[in-house]
Amino acid sequence: MKKIQLEQLTGDGEVRNLSGHQRGLSARAKFGLDEIDRSSETAVVIVPETIYLLSSSFFQGMFAASVKRAGTRDSFLAKYQFEAPDDVLQQVDRGIRASLMRREDVIAA
Amino acid sequence: MSPSVAASMIPNSFKSIKVFLDRFRGASPGQWSDDAETSALIRAYVRRYRRRLMRGATSGRFQRTAKLALRRFARRKATELLNSIKRGRRIALDRDALIARYHRSELLDGLYPPRAQRWRIVPRRNRYQTGELSLKDFSFIDYPQKTMDALSQIAILECEVVAAKLNFDDPYCSDIGPYLVLSEMWNEMAHIFQGGRMSIPIQKVVEAVGLRKPLGMRLGGADDLSDVWAFPMRRRRPTLAAKSPDRYLQPQPHEKLADEFCDHIDGWLARAAQDLCLTREGKSKVASIIVELLDNAVRHSDLISRDGSWTVTGFMARRKDGDSHVFRCHLSFISVGASIAESLATSGPRSGGIVREYCERHRGGPQSDDTLATLVALQDGITGVPDADKAGRGGVGLQDVLEFINALGATEVAAWAPKLTIVSGSSCIRLREPYLLGKREADDAPRVLWCNATNDAALPPDPAFVFDLEGRLPGTVVSMSFAIDMDHLKATVREKDPARAANRRR
Numbered sequence: 001m002k003k004i005q006l007e008q009l010t011g012d013g014e015v016r017n018l019s020g021h022q023r024g025l026s027a028r029a030k031f032g033l034d035e036i037d038r039s040s041e042t043a044v045v046i047v048p049e050t051i052y053l054l055s056s057s058f059f060q061g062m063f064a065a066s067v068k069r070a071g072t073r074d075s076f077l078a079k080y081q082f083e084a085p086d087d088v089l090q091q092v093d094r095g096i097r098a099s100l101m102r103r104e105d106v107i108a109a
Numbered sequence: 110m111s112p113s114v115a116a117s118m119i120p121n122s123f124k125s126i127k128v129f130l131d132r133f134r135g136a137s138p139g140q141w142s143d144d145a146e147t148s149a150l151i152r153a154y155v156r157r158y159r160r161r162l163m164r165g166a167t168s169g170r171f172q173r174t175a176k177l178a179l180r181r182f183a184r185r186k187a188t189e190l191l192n193s194i195k196r197g198r199r200i201a202l203d204r205d206a207l208i209a210r211y212h213r214s215e216l217l218d219g220l221y222p223p224r225a226q227r228w229r230i231v232p233r234r235n236r237y238q239t240g241e242l243s244l245k246d247f248s249f250i251d252y253p254q255k256t257m258d259a260l261s262q263i264a265i266l267e268c269e270v271v272a273a274k275l276n277f278d279d280p281y282c283s284d285i286g287p288y289l290v291l292s293e294m295w296n297e298m299a300h301i302f303q304g305g306r307m308s309i310p311i312q313k314v315v316e317a318v319g320l321r322k323p324l325g326m327r328l329g330g331a332d333d334l335s336d337v338w339a340f341p342m343r344r345r346r347p348t349l350a351a352k353s354p355d356r357y358l359q360p361q362p363h364e365k366l367a368d369e370f371c372d373h374i375d376g377w378l379a380r381a382a383q384d385l386c387l388t389r390e391g392k393s394k395v396a397s398i399i400v401e402l403l404d405n406a407v408r409h410s411d412l413i414s415r416d417g418s419w420t421v422t423g424f425m426a427r428r429k430d431g432d433s434h435v436f437r438c439h440l441s442f443i444s445v446g447a448s449i450a451e452s453l454a455t456s457g458p459r460s461g462g463i464v465r466e467y468c469e470r471h472r473g474g475p476q477s478d479d480t481l482a483t484l485v486a487l488q489d490g491i492t493g494v495p496d497a498d499k500a501g502r503g504g505v506g507l508q509d510v511l512e513f514i515n516a517l518g519a520t521e522v523a524a525w526a527p528k529l530t531i532v533s534g535s536s537c538i539r540l541r542e543p544y545l546l547g548k549r550e551a552d553d554a555p556r557v558l559w560c561n562a563t564n565d566a567a568l569p570p571d572p573a574f575v576f577d578l579e580g581r582l583p584g585t586v587v588s589m590s591f592a593i594d595m596d597h598l599k600a601t602v603r604e605k606d607p608a609r610a611a612n613r614r615r
Binding site: 009010011014015016017018019020021022023025026027030052053055056057060061064065068085087091097098099100101102103104105106107 | 355357358359360361363364365367368389390392393396397400401404407408459463466467488489490491494497500501502503504505506509550552553554555557566
C-alpha cells in the first residue's frame with residue numbers, strides 16, 4: 001500500500017491549507033496517482049491534523065481523475081483510504097461528489 | 110437679489126475684498142455664473158470698484174481729457190477684474206504633476222478608452238481648469254453603475270485637468286472594492302488629485318487596510334482604529350523569473366494569505382466578541398472563499414500565461430443597529446486583465462457549448478452575450494480551462510464560495526443578509542436574496558443559480574440582478590459583505606475557553 005503524505009506539500013507546516021487546481025495537478029504527478037490508478041495497488045492518503053482545508057479546486061486537480069476512473073464513491077475510497085481529521089473527511093466527500101457530478105445537466109437543470 | 114442689497118453685502122476692507130474675490134476665483138469658470146445671487150454680488154462689486162477708480166481728481170486745463178482718460182482707465186481695470194474672476198485662480202501645480210508622463214494603464218485605458226489620444230502633459234493643460242468630484246454611493250455591492258461612472262470620471266479628470274479634488278461623501282465605507290480599484294489606478298495616474306473630503310469612518314477603514322499610502326492621502330481623522338479590524342491589502346504579481354516546474358509543489362501565496370486571514374479573524378473575534386475564535390469548520394469556510402476566488406484570478410485573468418495577478422483586502426467593523434451591535438465583514442478582490450466572459454471564450458467544447466446554447470436562448474434580451482456568459486460561469490462544472498473541461502474536473506469553486514458566504518453570514522435579520530457583487534468587463538451580477546445560493550435537482554446534479562424566480566436556465570435572468578454596465582472594467586472585481594450575527598456565531602466559532610465562558614455567564 002502506497003503512502004501519500006500530504007504534509008510534504010505544506011512546506012514543513014508553512015501553510016495549513018492545500019488549495020489550487022494546478023497545485024492539485026502537480027501533487028497528482030508527484031505522488032504518481034496515474035500509476036496507482038492503473039495498478040491494483042491501493043493507497044493511504046495521510047492528512048496531518050494541522051491541515052484544516054483541502055479546497056475543492058485542489059481536490060479536483062489531484063483526485064478527480066481517480067474518482068472518475070473508480071466510478072463510485074465507495075470504489076474510490078476502497079482504492080484511496082484517507083487518514084484525516086473528520087472535517088477534512090467531509091471535504092473529501094464534497095470533492096468526490098463534485099467529481100461524480102453529471103456535468104452535462106448544467107443547462108438542463 | 111436687487112443691486113442695492115448686493116451692494117450692501119460687499120466688504121470694505123482690502124483683506125475682506127481679497128477673501129471675497131478668492132471665494133469666486135476658487136470656483137470653476139462658469140460655476141458661479143449659474144447662481145443668480147453670486148452673479149449679482151459680483152456685478153455689484155465690479156460696479157463699485159469702477160466707481161472708486163473714477164473718483165480721481167480731474168481739474169485744470171486738461172480736465173475734459175483727464176475725465177475721458179479716467180473713464181477709459183476705470184472701464185479697462187473693471188473689465189480686467191471681471192475677466193480675472195471669470196477665469197478663476199491660477200492653480201499652483203504639484204511638482205510630481207508637472208513631470209508626469211503618459212503611462213499605458215490597462216485599468217485607466219479601459220475605463221476611459223480615448224485616454225491615449227486625449228492625455229496631455231500637465232503644463233500644456235488649461236491652468237484654470239480644475240475639477241471636483243463627489244464620490245457618493247461609492248460601492249460596487251449596492252451601486253455598481255454609479256461606482257463605475259465615478260471611476261470613469263476619475264480617469265477623465267486625470268487626463269484633462271491640472272488639479273482636482275475627490276470628495277468621498279459617503280458616511281461610512283460599505284464596500285472597500287472601489288478603493289481597491291482606485292489604489293490599482295493611482296500609481297499609473299498623473300498626481301493631479303489634491304485634497305478633498307472624507308468622513309472619519311472611511312478614513313479609519315482606509316488607514317486600517319493600508320490604502321492610505323498607496324492612495325497618497327493624508328488623513329487627519331484616523332487616530333483611533335479600535336472599532337475597525339482590518340486585513341491589510343495584499344497583492345500578488347506574476348514573477349518574471351524563470352518558473353520552476355516544481356513551483357506548484359511549494360506553498361502558494363494564496364494559501365499563506367488564507368491562513369493569515371483566518372488568524373486575523375480569530376484576532377478580531379477575540380477582541381470584539383469576548384474570546385471567541387473560529388472552529389476548524391469555520392476556518393475552512395473562510396479560507397475556501399479566499400483561495401477559490403484567488404485561484405480563479407490567477408488561472409483566468411491572464412489568458413496566455415495562466416498566471417494572473419490579484420489584490421485583496423477586507424475589514425470588519427462594528428456598527429450600531431438599533432439597540433444592538435452587528436459586526437459587518439467586507440471582503441474585496443480585484444484582478445486586472447481578462448474578464449470572466451473573455452476567459453470563458455477560451456474554454457473547451459463542453460463548457461463553450463453550454464455558454465453558446467444559453468446565449469442563443471436569451472439573445473435579444475436586456476443582457477449582452479458577455480453578461481449571459483458571466484452568469485453561466487457561476488454554475489457548477491463550467492470552467493474556462495480547456496484541459497480541465499475535457500477531463501471533467503474543476504469549475505465548482507464559485508458555487509462553494511456562495512455556499513460558504515451563506516453559512517458564515519447566516520442571520521434572521523434581513524438587513525444583515527450576505528451580498529456579493531461581481532463586476533467583470535461590462536457585466537454585473539448582484540447576488541443577494543433571493544439569488545444567493547445555487548441549488549441541485551438531485552444529489553449528483555450540479556448546483557445552478559440562474560437568477561430568476563424558478564431557477565430555470567430556460568428563462569432569462571432577472572435584469573435587476575444580472576445586467577450590463579455602461580463602461581467597462583478590464584478585469585474582475587468581487588466584493589462581498591456579510592454580518593456576523595452573534596446568535597448564529599456558535600455554528601462557526603467556539604469559545605476559546607469554555608470553562609471561563611461558563612463562569613462569565615454565571
